[in-house]
Amino acid sequence: MDWNVIARNLGFMAGGLVLTFQLAALAIGGGLLLGILLGLCRVSSVSWIYYPSTAYVHFFRSQPLILVIFWFYFLVPILVGRPLGAFPSTVVAFICFEAAYFAEIVRGGLQSVSRGQTMAAYACGLRYSQVQLHVVIPQALRNMVPALTTQAVVIFQDTSLAYVIGLREFLRRVNLVDTREVRSVELYCFAGLVYLVLCSMGSILARRLEQRRGAAPA
Amino acid sequence: MLHYDFEWSVLWRYPYGGMFIQGIWTTVHLSLFSWMIAILLGLTVCLCRMTPLRAARFLGGAYVELFRNIPLLVQLFFWYFAAPSLLPRELELWLYGNVKDLGYLVAVIALGTYTAARVSEAIRSGLLAVPRGQYRAAHSTGLSGGQTYRHVVLPYALRISWPLLTTEFLTCFKNSALAMTIGVLETTGTAAYVDSFTFHGLETTTAASCVYLATSGAVILTMSRIEKRMRIPGLIRRGYN
Numbered sequence: 113m114d115w116n117v118i119a120r121n122l123g124f125m126a127g128g129l130v131l132t133f134q135l136a137a138l139a140i141g142g143g144l145l146l147g148i149l150l151g152l153c154r155v156s157s158v159s160w161i162y163y164p165s166t167a168y169v170h171f172f173r174s175q176p177l178i179l180v181i182f183w184f185y186f187l188v189p190i191l192v193g194r195p196l197g198a199f200p201s202t203v204v205a206f207i208c209f210e211a212a213y214f215a216e217i218v219r220g221g222l223q224s225v226s227r228g229q230t231m232a233a234y235a236c237g238l239r240y241s242q243v244q245l246h247v248v249i250p251q252a253l254r255n256m257v258p259a260l261t262t263q264a265v266v267i268f269q270d271t272s273l274a275y276v277i278g279l280r281e282f283l284r285r286v287n288l289v290d291t292r293e294v295r296s297v298e299l300y301c302f303a304g305l306v307y308l309v310l311c312s313m314g315s316i317l318a319r320r321l322e323q324r325r326g327a328a329p330a
Numbered sequence: 331m332l333h334y335d336f337e338w339s340v341l342w343r344y345p346y347g348g349m350f351i352q353g354i355w356t357t358v359h360l361s362l363f364s365w366m367i368a369i370l371l372g373l374t375v376c377l378c379r380m381t382p383l384r385a386a387r388f389l390g391g392a393y394v395e396l397f398r399n400i401p402l403l404v405q406l407f408f409w410y411f412a413a414p415s416l417l418p419r420e421l422e423l424w425l426y427g428n429v430k431d432l433g434y435l436v437a438v439i440a441l442g443t444y445t446a447a448r449v450s451e452a453i454r455s456g457l458l459a460v461p462r463g464q465y466r467a468a469h470s471t472g473l474s475g476g477q478t479y480r481h482v483v484l485p486y487a488l489r490i491s492w493p494l495l496t497t498e499f500l501t502c503f504k505n506s507a508l509a510m511t512i513g514v515l516e517t518t519g520t521a522a523y524v525d526s527f528t529f530h531g532l533e534t535t536t537a538a539s540c541v542y543l544a545t546s547g548a549v550i551l552t553m554s555r556i557e558k559r560m561r562i563p564g565l566i567r568r569g570y571n
Contacts, residue, residue, distance in 0.1 A: 174500070174546035175539055176507035179518045183539060186531040190334045269401035276511060276522075283403060296411035304400045304408060311399035 117295040118302050128285035129306070135199075135271045135281060139206035140264050146207060147214020152244065154219045165215070172212035178273050181205045185277045198279040210267055217263060221256035222248060258322040265314035269307065282306070340530045341537050353520030354541055360437060360516055361506040365499055367442025372449030377479075379450070380457060390450070397447035402508055406440045410512045437509035445502045452498050456491030457483065489560050496553040500546055517541050 118125075153165035172180070184205035189195045225248050233247040272283040280288070286303045290296055340346050378390035397405070410433065414422050429435060460483050468478040488495075510519030521538040525531035 171543065174504075174543045176504035176518060176542060178507045178510070179521070179535060179538055179542065182518070182522060182531065183535040186525075186535060190532065265399075269399075272401040272403045273508070275403060283401070283407075287407070290411065296407075297415055300404065300408040300412045303404050307401055307404055308396065308399045312395065315395075315399060 113298065114295060115298055117289070117293050117298055121289045121293070125282065125285050125289065128280055128282040131199075131280065132268075132271050132282040135202065135206065135274060135279075136264075136268045138203050139210050139267050139271070142203070142207035143210030143214050143267070144260070146211035148218050148249070150211055150215035151218025151222060154215055155222050169212045169215050172209050173216075175209070177205075177209055177270055178276055180209045181273060181277060184208070198274070198277045202274045202277065202279055206267070206270070210263070210270075213263055213266075214260075217256050217259045218252070220259070221252035224255045225251045255325070258318050258325060261314060261318035261321060265311050265318065268314065269311060272307075334532070336533060337528075337530050338533050340524060340528045340533055346524045346528070349515070349520050349524060350517075350537070353515055353517045356434075356514065357503070357506050357516040357541075360434065360441070360509060360514065361499075361503040363438045364441035364445060364506065365502050367438065368445035368449045368498075368502060371443065371446035373453060375446060375450040376453045376457065379454060394447045394450055397444055398451075402440070402444050402505055403511060405444055406437065406508055406512060409440045410436045433509070433512045433514045436512060437506070437514050441502060441505055441509070445498060445505070448498050448501065449495065452491045452494035453487060455494065456487035456489075459490050460486050486562065489562055492553070492557050492560060496550065496557070499553075500549060503545065503549070504542065 150165050150169060153161045154169065156162050156165075181202060184201045185198070188201040188204055229247055229251065230243060233243040238246065271281055274281050275284045275287070278284070283303060286299050290299045293299070341350060375390045375393050378386040379394075381387060413436075414425055417425065425432065464482055464486060465478060468482040473481065506516055507518035509516055510522060513519075515523055517538045518535075521534035522531070524534045528534075
Protein backbone atom coordinates (compact mmCIF):
# COMPACT_ATOMS: atom_id res chain seq x y z
CA MET A 113 0.00 0.00 0.00
CA ASP A 114 1.30 3.39 -0.95
CA TRP A 115 -1.30 6.06 -0.32
CA ASN A 116 1.13 8.80 -1.33
CA VAL A 117 0.21 8.04 -4.92
CA ILE A 118 -2.98 10.04 -4.38
CA ALA A 119 -1.17 13.07 -2.99
CA ARG A 120 1.34 12.94 -5.84
CA ASN A 121 -1.35 13.03 -8.52
CA LEU A 122 -3.99 15.05 -6.74
CA GLY A 123 -3.71 18.07 -9.03
CA PHE A 124 -4.07 16.00 -12.16
CA MET A 125 -7.09 14.14 -10.84
CA ALA A 126 -8.71 17.32 -9.48
CA GLY A 127 -8.52 18.71 -13.01
CA GLY A 128 -10.61 15.77 -14.12
CA LEU A 129 -13.12 16.42 -11.36
CA VAL A 130 -13.56 19.96 -12.71
CA LEU A 131 -14.37 18.51 -16.14
CA THR A 132 -16.77 16.05 -14.50
CA PHE A 133 -18.59 18.91 -12.80
CA GLN A 134 -18.75 20.91 -16.04
CA LEU A 135 -20.17 17.95 -17.91
CA ALA A 136 -22.68 17.26 -15.14
CA ALA A 137 -23.76 20.89 -15.00
CA LEU A 138 -24.28 21.10 -18.77
CA ALA A 139 -26.09 17.76 -18.82
CA ILE A 140 -28.38 18.73 -15.94
CA GLY A 141 -29.10 22.23 -17.28
CA GLY A 142 -29.63 21.25 -20.89
CA GLY A 143 -31.38 18.01 -20.03
CA LEU A 144 -33.78 19.77 -17.69
CA LEU A 145 -34.73 22.41 -20.28
CA LEU A 146 -35.31 19.85 -23.02
CA GLY A 147 -36.97 17.58 -20.44
CA ILE A 148 -39.49 20.26 -19.43
CA LEU A 149 -40.40 20.79 -23.10
CA LEU A 150 -40.75 17.05 -23.62
CA GLY A 151 -42.70 16.67 -20.40
CA LEU A 152 -45.18 19.33 -21.54
CA CYS A 153 -45.49 17.48 -24.87
CA ARG A 154 -46.09 14.24 -22.98
CA VAL A 155 -49.20 15.59 -21.24
CA SER A 156 -50.48 17.25 -24.41
CA SER A 157 -53.79 16.08 -25.84
CA VAL A 158 -52.70 16.89 -29.40
CA SER A 159 -51.74 13.60 -30.97
CA TRP A 160 -48.98 14.84 -33.29
CA ILE A 161 -47.25 16.36 -30.24
CA TYR A 162 -47.98 13.50 -27.85
CA TYR A 163 -46.88 10.52 -29.97
CA PRO A 164 -43.48 11.78 -31.23
CA SER A 165 -42.48 12.94 -27.75
CA THR A 166 -43.62 9.63 -26.22
CA ALA A 167 -41.63 7.74 -28.85
CA TYR A 168 -38.57 9.88 -28.09
CA VAL A 169 -38.81 9.22 -24.36
CA HIS A 170 -39.37 5.48 -24.75
CA PHE A 171 -36.57 5.19 -27.28
CA PHE A 172 -33.92 6.84 -25.11
CA ARG A 173 -35.06 5.08 -21.97
CA SER A 174 -34.51 1.74 -23.65
CA GLN A 175 -30.91 2.56 -24.60
CA PRO A 176 -27.77 2.16 -22.52
CA LEU A 177 -26.13 5.57 -22.06
CA ILE A 178 -22.76 4.20 -23.08
CA LEU A 179 -24.18 3.27 -26.49
CA VAL A 180 -25.80 6.69 -26.91
CA ILE A 181 -22.47 8.33 -26.19
CA PHE A 182 -20.84 6.21 -28.89
CA TRP A 183 -23.64 6.85 -31.30
CA PHE A 184 -23.40 10.63 -30.99
CA TYR A 185 -19.64 10.38 -31.19
CA PHE A 186 -20.06 8.86 -34.66
CA LEU A 187 -23.12 10.87 -35.70
CA VAL A 188 -22.33 14.44 -34.64
CA PRO A 189 -19.32 14.91 -36.98
CA ILE A 190 -21.47 13.79 -39.91
CA LEU A 191 -24.26 16.22 -39.06
CA VAL A 192 -21.96 19.13 -38.34
CA GLY A 193 -19.67 18.44 -41.27
CA ARG A 194 -16.39 18.50 -39.40
CA PRO A 195 -14.90 16.46 -36.59
CA LEU A 196 -15.75 17.80 -33.15
CA GLY A 197 -13.91 16.99 -29.98
CA ALA A 198 -15.06 14.38 -27.49
CA PHE A 199 -16.49 16.97 -25.12
CA PRO A 200 -19.14 18.62 -27.36
CA SER A 201 -20.44 15.30 -28.66
CA THR A 202 -20.63 13.92 -25.11
CA VAL A 203 -22.56 16.97 -23.96
CA VAL A 204 -25.05 16.54 -26.81
CA ALA A 205 -25.42 12.83 -26.01
CA PHE A 206 -26.00 13.55 -22.31
CA ILE A 207 -28.56 16.28 -22.97
CA CYS A 208 -30.54 14.12 -25.41
CA PHE A 209 -30.37 11.08 -23.14
CA GLU A 210 -31.10 12.69 -19.78
CA ALA A 211 -33.93 14.78 -21.26
CA ALA A 212 -35.93 11.56 -21.63
CA TYR A 213 -35.56 10.83 -17.90
CA PHE A 214 -36.26 14.43 -16.91
CA ALA A 215 -39.33 14.37 -19.14
CA GLU A 216 -40.83 11.53 -17.10
CA ILE A 217 -40.15 13.36 -13.83
CA VAL A 218 -41.66 16.53 -15.27
CA ARG A 219 -44.70 14.61 -16.49
CA GLY A 220 -45.21 13.16 -13.02
CA GLY A 221 -44.85 16.63 -11.54
CA LEU A 222 -47.29 18.20 -13.98
CA GLN A 223 -49.84 15.49 -13.31
CA SER A 224 -49.50 16.03 -9.57
CA VAL A 225 -50.88 19.57 -9.94
CA SER A 226 -54.60 19.27 -9.38
CA ARG A 227 -56.86 19.95 -12.35
CA GLY A 228 -58.74 22.60 -10.40
CA GLN A 229 -55.67 24.83 -10.59
CA THR A 230 -55.59 24.66 -14.37
CA MET A 231 -59.31 25.22 -14.65
CA ALA A 232 -59.21 28.18 -12.27
CA ALA A 233 -56.35 29.70 -14.23
CA TYR A 234 -58.23 29.34 -17.51
CA ALA A 235 -61.31 30.79 -15.84
CA CYS A 236 -59.26 33.85 -14.91
CA GLY A 237 -58.67 34.35 -18.62
CA LEU A 238 -55.02 33.21 -18.84
CA ARG A 239 -53.71 31.76 -22.10
CA TYR A 240 -52.19 28.24 -22.31
CA SER A 241 -48.63 29.57 -22.08
CA GLN A 242 -49.55 31.77 -19.12
CA VAL A 243 -51.34 28.93 -17.36
CA GLN A 244 -48.31 26.70 -17.73
CA LEU A 245 -45.70 29.34 -16.94
CA HIS A 246 -47.36 31.05 -14.00
CA VAL A 247 -49.58 28.40 -12.43
CA VAL A 248 -48.73 24.81 -13.34
CA ILE A 249 -44.94 24.74 -13.78
CA PRO A 250 -44.06 26.58 -10.53
CA GLN A 251 -46.18 24.16 -8.49
CA ALA A 252 -45.00 21.16 -10.47
CA LEU A 253 -41.34 22.13 -10.06
CA ARG A 254 -41.80 22.32 -6.32
CA ASN A 255 -43.24 18.80 -6.27
CA MET A 256 -40.46 17.53 -8.52
CA VAL A 257 -37.50 18.88 -6.56
CA PRO A 258 -36.64 15.66 -4.66
CA ALA A 259 -36.86 13.52 -7.82
CA LEU A 260 -34.83 16.07 -9.76
CA THR A 261 -32.14 16.06 -7.08
CA THR A 262 -31.95 12.27 -7.23
CA GLN A 263 -31.69 12.43 -11.00
CA ALA A 264 -28.91 15.02 -10.72
CA VAL A 265 -26.97 12.57 -8.53
CA VAL A 266 -27.53 9.83 -11.12
CA ILE A 267 -26.26 12.13 -13.88
CA PHE A 268 -23.21 12.98 -11.82
CA GLN A 269 -22.44 9.27 -11.59
CA ASP A 270 -23.21 8.79 -15.27
CA THR A 271 -20.58 11.32 -16.33
CA SER A 272 -17.99 8.61 -15.60
CA LEU A 273 -19.23 6.85 -18.78
CA ALA A 274 -17.65 9.59 -20.90
CA TYR A 275 -14.54 7.52 -20.16
CA VAL A 276 -15.31 5.30 -23.15
CA ILE A 277 -14.62 7.92 -25.79
CA GLY A 278 -11.49 9.13 -24.07
CA LEU A 279 -12.80 12.26 -22.42
CA ARG A 280 -10.37 13.01 -19.63
CA GLU A 281 -12.83 13.40 -16.80
CA PHE A 282 -12.19 12.21 -13.27
CA LEU A 283 -12.39 8.45 -13.77
CA ARG A 284 -10.34 8.57 -16.99
CA ARG A 285 -7.61 10.47 -15.17
CA VAL A 286 -7.65 8.03 -12.25
CA ASN A 287 -7.30 5.28 -14.84
CA LEU A 288 -4.39 7.12 -16.52
CA VAL A 289 -2.61 7.55 -13.20
CA ASP A 290 -3.14 3.85 -12.55
CA THR A 291 -1.54 2.82 -15.84
CA ARG A 292 1.53 4.84 -14.89
CA GLU A 293 1.77 4.06 -11.20
CA VAL A 294 0.10 0.62 -10.98
CA ARG A 295 -1.60 1.33 -7.67
CA SER A 296 -5.08 0.06 -8.49
CA VAL A 297 -6.33 -0.59 -4.95
CA GLU A 298 -5.46 2.85 -3.60
CA LEU A 299 -6.58 4.74 -6.69
CA TYR A 300 -9.92 3.05 -7.22
CA CYS A 301 -10.72 3.20 -3.50
CA PHE A 302 -9.97 6.90 -3.68
CA ALA A 303 -12.16 7.35 -6.77
CA GLY A 304 -14.96 5.41 -5.09
CA LEU A 305 -14.64 7.51 -1.95
CA VAL A 306 -14.80 10.79 -3.88
CA TYR A 307 -17.94 9.71 -5.70
CA LEU A 308 -19.42 8.26 -2.50
CA VAL A 309 -18.97 11.49 -0.55
CA LEU A 310 -20.27 13.73 -3.33
CA CYS A 311 -23.23 11.53 -4.22
CA SER A 312 -24.15 10.88 -0.58
CA MET A 313 -24.39 14.62 -0.04
CA GLY A 314 -26.77 14.79 -3.00
CA SER A 315 -28.82 11.82 -1.75
CA ILE A 316 -29.10 13.26 1.75
CA LEU A 317 -30.19 16.59 0.28
CA ALA A 318 -32.85 14.79 -1.79
CA ARG A 319 -34.13 12.98 1.31
CA ARG A 320 -34.28 16.22 3.31
CA LEU A 321 -36.24 17.91 0.54
CA GLU A 322 -38.59 14.94 0.39
CA GLN A 323 -39.22 15.07 4.14
CA ARG A 324 -39.75 18.81 4.10
CA ARG A 325 -42.25 18.45 1.29
CA GLY A 326 -44.01 15.68 3.22
CA ALA A 327 -44.22 17.86 6.32
CA ALA A 328 -45.56 20.90 4.50
CA PRO A 329 -49.34 21.19 4.23
CA ALA A 330 -50.49 20.02 0.82
CA MET B 331 -23.24 17.56 -43.83
CA LEU B 332 -20.10 15.54 -44.16
CA HIS B 333 -20.09 12.99 -46.90
CA TYR B 334 -20.52 9.53 -45.41
CA ASP B 335 -20.82 6.25 -47.27
CA PHE B 336 -23.23 3.98 -45.47
CA GLU B 337 -22.28 0.35 -45.69
CA TRP B 338 -24.78 -1.72 -43.80
CA SER B 339 -23.26 -4.99 -44.95
CA VAL B 340 -20.75 -4.77 -42.08
CA LEU B 341 -23.60 -6.03 -39.93
CA TRP B 342 -23.82 -9.46 -41.54
CA ARG B 343 -20.66 -9.82 -43.62
CA TYR B 344 -18.25 -12.55 -42.51
CA PRO B 345 -16.80 -12.44 -39.84
CA TYR B 346 -18.76 -9.55 -38.31
CA GLY B 347 -22.22 -11.13 -38.51
CA GLY B 348 -21.15 -13.97 -36.22
CA MET B 349 -19.58 -11.49 -33.82
CA PHE B 350 -22.87 -9.63 -33.48
CA ILE B 351 -24.84 -12.81 -32.76
CA GLN B 352 -22.22 -13.76 -30.20
CA GLY B 353 -22.35 -10.27 -28.68
CA ILE B 354 -26.12 -10.25 -28.33
CA TRP B 355 -26.03 -13.70 -26.72
CA THR B 356 -23.37 -12.47 -24.28
CA THR B 357 -25.56 -9.49 -23.32
CA VAL B 358 -28.44 -11.88 -22.65
CA HIS B 359 -26.65 -14.33 -20.37
CA LEU B 360 -24.52 -11.66 -18.72
CA SER B 361 -27.59 -9.74 -17.64
CA LEU B 362 -29.50 -12.88 -16.63
CA PHE B 363 -26.69 -14.19 -14.39
CA SER B 364 -26.25 -10.76 -12.81
CA TRP B 365 -29.99 -10.56 -12.28
CA MET B 366 -30.00 -13.87 -10.40
CA ILE B 367 -27.27 -12.59 -8.04
CA ALA B 368 -29.10 -9.29 -7.71
CA ILE B 369 -32.42 -10.90 -6.74
CA LEU B 370 -30.91 -13.26 -4.15
CA LEU B 371 -28.56 -10.69 -2.66
CA GLY B 372 -31.11 -7.89 -2.88
CA LEU B 373 -33.72 -9.95 -1.05
CA THR B 374 -31.18 -10.80 1.67
CA VAL B 375 -30.12 -7.18 2.07
CA CYS B 376 -33.72 -6.06 2.16
CA LEU B 377 -34.67 -8.59 4.84
CA CYS B 378 -31.61 -7.50 6.83
CA ARG B 379 -32.92 -3.96 6.75
CA MET B 380 -36.31 -5.07 8.03
CA THR B 381 -35.13 -7.16 11.01
CA PRO B 382 -35.29 -5.83 14.56
CA LEU B 383 -31.52 -6.51 14.87
CA ARG B 384 -29.76 -3.16 14.85
CA ALA B 385 -26.45 -4.49 13.47
CA ALA B 386 -28.16 -6.22 10.55
CA ARG B 387 -30.18 -3.12 9.79
CA PHE B 388 -27.03 -1.01 9.79
CA LEU B 389 -25.17 -3.42 7.49
CA GLY B 390 -28.06 -3.57 5.07
CA GLY B 391 -28.39 0.19 4.97
CA ALA B 392 -24.65 0.65 4.54
CA TYR B 393 -24.64 -1.83 1.67
CA VAL B 394 -27.36 0.05 -0.18
CA GLU B 395 -25.77 3.47 0.36
CA LEU B 396 -22.32 2.26 -0.64
CA PHE B 397 -23.35 0.51 -3.82
CA ARG B 398 -25.84 3.12 -4.94
CA ASN B 399 -23.60 6.14 -4.48
CA ILE B 400 -20.58 4.88 -6.40
CA PRO B 401 -20.81 4.77 -10.21
CA LEU B 402 -21.02 1.28 -11.64
CA LEU B 403 -17.97 1.93 -13.80
CA VAL B 404 -15.82 2.67 -10.73
CA GLN B 405 -17.10 -0.52 -9.09
CA LEU B 406 -16.35 -2.48 -12.24
CA PHE B 407 -12.80 -1.15 -12.35
CA PHE B 408 -12.36 -1.81 -8.67
CA TRP B 409 -13.37 -5.47 -9.02
CA TYR B 410 -11.33 -5.90 -12.19
CA PHE B 411 -8.10 -4.01 -11.46
CA ALA B 412 -7.93 -3.72 -7.69
CA ALA B 413 -9.81 -6.59 -6.04
CA PRO B 414 -7.62 -9.49 -7.31
CA SER B 415 -4.52 -7.95 -5.73
CA LEU B 416 -6.27 -7.91 -2.36
CA LEU B 417 -6.48 -11.71 -2.47
CA PRO B 418 -3.68 -13.93 -1.17
CA ARG B 419 -0.84 -14.16 -3.69
CA GLU B 420 -1.46 -17.83 -4.63
CA LEU B 421 -5.15 -17.28 -5.22
CA GLU B 422 -4.45 -14.21 -7.35
CA LEU B 423 -2.00 -16.11 -9.54
CA TRP B 424 -4.41 -19.02 -9.84
CA LEU B 425 -7.15 -16.58 -10.84
CA TYR B 426 -5.10 -15.01 -13.62
CA GLY B 427 -3.77 -18.36 -14.76
CA ASN B 428 -6.88 -20.54 -14.74
CA VAL B 429 -9.96 -18.34 -15.17
CA LYS B 430 -10.27 -17.86 -18.89
CA ASP B 431 -12.94 -15.22 -18.90
CA LEU B 432 -12.01 -13.06 -15.92
CA GLY B 433 -13.62 -9.96 -17.44
CA TYR B 434 -16.94 -11.75 -17.82
CA LEU B 435 -16.83 -13.15 -14.28
CA VAL B 436 -16.00 -9.74 -12.85
CA ALA B 437 -18.78 -8.12 -14.89
CA VAL B 438 -21.35 -10.60 -13.52
CA ILE B 439 -20.22 -10.00 -9.93
CA ALA B 440 -20.01 -6.21 -10.25
CA LEU B 441 -23.32 -5.86 -12.06
CA GLY B 442 -25.01 -8.32 -9.69
CA THR B 443 -23.85 -6.63 -6.49
CA TYR B 444 -24.62 -3.18 -7.90
CA THR B 445 -28.12 -4.14 -9.03
CA ALA B 446 -28.73 -5.90 -5.69
CA ALA B 447 -28.71 -2.56 -3.89
CA ARG B 448 -31.37 -1.23 -6.25
CA VAL B 449 -33.41 -4.44 -6.12
CA SER B 450 -33.31 -4.29 -2.33
CA GLU B 451 -34.83 -0.80 -2.43
CA ALA B 452 -37.51 -1.94 -4.86
CA ILE B 453 -38.52 -4.89 -2.68
CA ARG B 454 -38.38 -2.76 0.45
CA SER B 455 -40.83 -0.27 -1.01
CA GLY B 456 -43.11 -3.22 -1.73
CA LEU B 457 -42.73 -4.55 1.82
CA LEU B 458 -43.47 -1.15 3.31
CA ALA B 459 -46.63 -1.02 1.20
CA VAL B 460 -48.02 -4.19 2.80
CA PRO B 461 -50.75 -3.06 5.21
CA ARG B 462 -50.03 -3.68 8.91
CA GLY B 463 -53.26 -5.62 9.16
CA GLN B 464 -51.71 -8.40 7.06
CA TYR B 465 -48.97 -8.94 9.67
CA ARG B 466 -51.47 -8.89 12.53
CA ALA B 467 -53.85 -11.25 10.77
CA ALA B 468 -50.97 -13.65 10.03
CA HIS B 469 -49.81 -13.54 13.65
CA SER B 470 -53.27 -14.10 14.99
CA THR B 471 -53.73 -17.18 12.81
CA GLY B 472 -50.69 -18.58 14.62
CA LEU B 473 -47.95 -18.17 12.01
CA SER B 474 -44.44 -17.55 13.29
CA GLY B 475 -42.39 -14.54 12.16
CA GLY B 476 -40.61 -16.48 9.42
CA GLN B 477 -43.84 -18.10 8.23
CA THR B 478 -45.55 -14.73 8.13
CA TYR B 479 -42.85 -13.43 5.80
CA ARG B 480 -42.69 -16.54 3.64
CA HIS B 481 -46.39 -17.17 3.15
CA VAL B 482 -48.07 -13.81 3.58
CA VAL B 483 -45.87 -10.76 3.35
CA LEU B 484 -43.30 -11.64 0.68
CA PRO B 485 -45.73 -12.91 -1.95
CA TYR B 486 -47.81 -9.81 -1.41
CA ALA B 487 -44.82 -7.44 -1.51
CA LEU B 488 -43.30 -9.05 -4.59
CA ARG B 489 -46.51 -8.56 -6.48
CA ILE B 490 -46.58 -4.90 -5.50
CA SER B 491 -42.94 -4.31 -6.45
CA TRP B 492 -43.19 -6.24 -9.74
CA PRO B 493 -43.29 -3.11 -11.96
CA LEU B 494 -40.30 -1.66 -10.10
CA LEU B 495 -38.44 -4.95 -10.50
CA THR B 496 -39.17 -4.89 -14.24
CA THR B 497 -37.60 -1.44 -14.45
CA GLU B 498 -34.61 -2.65 -12.45
CA PHE B 499 -34.17 -5.65 -14.71
CA LEU B 500 -34.13 -3.41 -17.75
CA THR B 501 -31.61 -1.15 -16.03
CA CYS B 502 -29.47 -4.20 -15.32
CA PHE B 503 -29.82 -5.26 -18.95
CA LYS B 504 -28.74 -1.82 -20.18
CA ASN B 505 -25.94 -1.58 -17.64
CA SER B 506 -24.47 -4.81 -18.97
CA ALA B 507 -23.13 -2.61 -21.78
CA LEU B 508 -20.57 -1.27 -19.32
CA ALA B 509 -18.84 -4.64 -19.36
CA MET B 510 -17.26 -3.57 -22.65
CA THR B 511 -14.86 -1.35 -20.71
CA ILE B 512 -13.18 -4.42 -19.23
CA GLY B 513 -13.04 -6.23 -22.53
CA VAL B 514 -16.26 -8.25 -22.54
CA LEU B 515 -17.60 -8.33 -26.09
CA GLU B 516 -21.32 -7.90 -25.50
CA THR B 517 -23.59 -6.00 -27.90
CA THR B 518 -22.17 -2.49 -27.39
CA GLY B 519 -18.64 -3.83 -27.12
CA THR B 520 -19.04 -5.69 -30.40
CA ALA B 521 -20.35 -2.53 -32.07
CA ALA B 522 -17.24 -0.63 -30.99
CA TYR B 523 -15.00 -3.59 -31.86
CA VAL B 524 -16.34 -3.96 -35.40
CA ASP B 525 -15.96 -0.20 -35.80
CA SER B 526 -12.27 -0.50 -35.04
CA PHE B 527 -11.87 -2.77 -38.10
CA THR B 528 -14.32 -1.20 -40.52
CA PHE B 529 -14.71 2.46 -39.44
CA HIS B 530 -18.45 2.04 -39.83
CA GLY B 531 -19.32 2.84 -36.23
CA LEU B 532 -22.54 4.61 -37.10
CA GLU B 533 -24.04 1.47 -38.66
CA THR B 534 -22.84 -0.84 -35.90
CA THR B 535 -24.06 1.37 -33.05
CA THR B 536 -27.40 1.90 -34.80
CA ALA B 537 -27.81 -1.87 -35.09
CA ALA B 538 -26.89 -2.28 -31.41
CA SER B 539 -29.44 0.33 -30.39
CA CYS B 540 -32.12 -1.55 -32.36
CA VAL B 541 -31.23 -4.67 -30.37
CA TYR B 542 -31.71 -2.86 -27.05
CA LEU B 543 -34.93 -1.27 -28.25
CA ALA B 544 -36.41 -4.61 -29.36
CA THR B 545 -35.37 -6.43 -26.20
CA SER B 546 -36.69 -3.71 -23.88
CA GLY B 547 -39.97 -3.70 -25.79
CA ALA B 548 -40.31 -7.46 -25.54
CA VAL B 549 -39.50 -7.49 -21.82
CA ILE B 550 -41.97 -4.69 -21.07
CA LEU B 551 -44.75 -6.46 -22.99
CA THR B 552 -44.15 -9.80 -21.26
CA MET B 553 -43.83 -8.27 -17.82
CA SER B 554 -46.94 -6.13 -18.05
CA ARG B 555 -48.85 -9.22 -19.14
CA ILE B 556 -47.57 -11.13 -16.10
CA GLU B 557 -48.23 -8.08 -13.96
CA LYS B 558 -51.85 -8.04 -15.05
CA ARG B 559 -52.24 -11.71 -14.20
CA MET B 560 -50.62 -11.36 -10.77
CA ARG B 561 -52.41 -8.19 -9.86
CA ILE B 562 -53.76 -8.20 -6.34
CA PRO B 563 -57.53 -7.87 -6.68
CA GLY B 564 -58.91 -4.78 -5.06
CA LEU B 565 -55.63 -2.90 -5.10
CA ILE B 566 -55.35 0.21 -7.26
CA ARG B 567 -53.62 -0.48 -10.56
CA ARG B 568 -50.61 1.39 -11.77
CA GLY B 569 -51.92 4.20 -13.96
CA TYR B 570 -51.32 3.88 -17.68
CA ASN B 571 -51.47 7.28 -19.27
